[in-house]
Amino acid sequence: MTPPRSADEHAETVARLLAPLTAEPAVESLPLAAASGRISAGDIRSEVDLPLFRNSQMDGFAVRAADIRRTPVALEVAGDIPAGHETPVAHTPGTAIRIMTGAPVPAGADAVVPVEDTELILGRDDDLAGAIVEIRRSRERGEYVRERGSDLRRGEVLVPAGTRLAPRHLAALAAAGVESVLVRSRLKVGILTTGSELTTPESPARFGQVFDANGVALAALVEEAGASVAVRRTSDDDPATFARLFDEAVASCDLVITSGGISKGAYEVVREVLAPRGAEVTTVAMQPGGPQATAVVDGVPVLCFPGNPVSTQISFTVFLRAPLRAASGLDPLPLSTARLAEPVRSVPGKRQFLRGRLTDGEVSPVAGPGSHLVAAMARADVLLDIPAHVESVDAGSDVTVWTL
Numbered sequence: 001m002t003p004p005r006s007a008d009e010h011a012e013t014v015a016r017l018l019a020p021l022t023a024e025p026a027v028e029s030l031p032l033a034a035a036s037g038r039i040s041a042g043d044i045r046s047e048v049d050l051p052l053f054r055n056s057q058m059d060g061f062a063v064r065a066a067d068i069r070r071t072p073v074a075l076e077v078a079g080d081i082p083a084g085h086e087t088p089v090a091h092t093p094g095t096a097i098r099i100m101t102g103a104p105v106p107a108g109a110d111a112v113v114p115v116e117d118t119e120l121i122l123g124r125d126d127d128l129a130g131a132i133v134e135i136r137r138s139r140e141r142g143e144y145v146r147e148r149g150s151d152l153r154r155g156e157v158l159v160p161a162g163t164r165l166a167p168r169h170l171a172a173l174a175a176a177g178v179e180s181v182l183v184r185s186r187l188k189v190g191i192l193t194t195g196s197e198l199t200t201p202e203s204p205a206r207f208g209q210v211f212d213a214n215g216v217a218l219a220a221l222v223e224e225a226g227a228s229v230a231v232r233r234t235s236d237d238d239p240a241t242f243a244r245l246f247d248e249a250v251a252s253c254d255l256v257i258t259s260g261g262i263s264k265g266a267y268e269v270v271r272e273v274l275a276p277r278g279a280e281v282t283t284v285a286m287q288p289g290g291p292q293a294t295a296v297v298d299g300v301p302v303l304c305f306p307g308n309p310v311s312t313q314i315s316f317t318v319f320l321r322a323p324l325r326a327a328s329g330l331d332p333l334p335l336s337t338a339r340l341a342e343p344v345r346s347v348p349g350k351r352q353f354l355r356g357r358l359t360d361g362e363v364s365p366v367a368g369p370g371s372h373l374v375a376a377m378a379r380a381d382v383l384l385d386i387p388a389h390v391e392s393v394d395a396g397s398d399v400t401v402w403t404l
Contacts, residue, residue, distance in 0.1 A: 039329035049149035112144035188230035190249030226328025260307025355380035
């Protein structure tokens with residue numbers, strides 16, 4: 001009997017399997033509105049200065065700082081510039097021009113006095129003809145004036161390559177007049193969950209049936225890792241049905257993931273169908289998640305996870321999350337250490353991935369090690385990584401944790 005491989009050895013196998021997906025990443029152009037969450041394929045440089053023109057930071061009055069050295073001072077109101085004003089205006093020394101936030105600062109003016117520091121002593125807000133404004137506070141040159149290009153110069157990098165485009169990036173790109181961006185194409189992933197016992201919330205669960213948690217979990221994990229779910233199907237334990245659904249997924253996807261059907265018992269449909277097609281079905285010395293399988297079918301990498309809901313999620317986290325993020329252009333999520341709040345025991349010879357909750361640098365186990373405890377998994381936010389050679393860990397010890 002072949003001894004179980006270590007979790008690190010299986011992780012290396014999976015990384016090699018997915019390596020071709022990162023070799024030459026494909027790119028595509030997307031409208032800016034459709035690019036949220038996508039990875040920029042190259043540096044995006046601004047074709048304009050930001051701000052586009054010299055403009056006012058406040059509602060107030062554009063003046064020369066030299067004219068308001070001593071305050072209070074009364075100045076003639078020589079004009080009015082609302083936001084969106086398209087005709088250049090020149091400022092005359094010794095006068096003030098009313099200006100709104102974002103409006104172009106007139107040539108010759110070098111400061112803006114906020115409206116709170118002024119008062120119209122002649123004229124009305126709706127009729128500035130012959131108006132006089134009293135300036136009650138002096139301002140230095142440049143105060144409340146946004147200079148052209150003070151945020152970014154034309155030709156400078158607005159968003160670097162490899163950036164996951166968040167709302168703040170989209171806002172900056174939109175401000176620079178960018179219509180579309182080059183992003184890395186998302187890998188198309190197929191997900192096949194197996195088991196005649198599976199049903200969906202649309203149908204009441206009959207005796208002996210369970211709701212399919214793995215399809216939902218894997219789809220969310222795939223999306224979180226930067227890929228897209230192209231196919232998601234559920235198969236019963238009929239080999240012909242699984243084979244048909246599997247071939248459809250392989251034909252349209254870059255990667256296929258299955259859950260269930262690879263243990264050593266009867267009705268193991270994934271093993272029955274894929275082993276003759278070259279799948280390597282193995283056991284990994286870890287708990288949960290011992291049964292694992294890999295294959296390449298028609299050039300498409302295939303990863304087969306065990307079917308218990310916790311086992312499926314942990315298998316994805318330990319084996320697939322990092323290489324899938326790399327293939328998607330995302331950085332890996334780093335491991336960290338935390339202080340154990342209470343002692344734990346571990347099964348000798350198996351690397352344990354216990355569920356835990358992290359609070360102020362201290363981690364507490366959540367529920368037991370059972371691979372069916374999907375509700376307990378929801379209460380956890382980290383995995384406690386207990387090495388295979390360790391049988392117990394004392395409270396206060398440092399342990400490695402994986403962020404969920």
